[in-house]
Amino acid sequence: QVQLVESGGGLVRAGGSLSLSCAASGRTFSSAAMSWFRQTPGKEREFVAGIIWDDGRTFYADSVKGRFTISGDSAKNTVYLQMNSLKPEDTGIYYCAALRGGNVYYQNLYDYWGQGTQVTVSS
Secondary structure (H helix, E strand, O other): OEEEEEEOOEEEEOOOOEEEEEEEEEOOOOOOEEEEEEEOOOOOOEEEEEEEOOOOOEEEOOOOOOOEEEEEEHHHOEEEEEEOOOOHHHOEEEEEEEEOOOOOOOHHHOOEEEOOEEEEEEO
16 A cells, blocks of 8 residues: 655745655555645645656646745655745645656546645735
8 A cells, every 4th residue: 555644734924934745655656746736725626736757847836836846756756845935825735646647737647645734824
């Protein structure tokens, strides 16, 4: 069984920074990409950022471009999300997910999900 475990969430003031981590454990698997999604209050879960391992391409939601940076280690199926200039609207539960193939934006294609970590940004 594969488990993805997020860490690094917490409470921060607007304008501050947080760094999230996600590590895989359990059965060995190969992923083509890993991403971060979030569910903010009153909204459906949405794509935040993704990274494709074979060429290192990264993708971001428009709302986080220039503020968030995704990185990771494909050999360890580990992914990070550096979040800077945080805004109250970034508040939500952040999930990491692993994809064996397909479009990184489509969450229904992901094979493995973490339990989520809470990020709260106060104004």
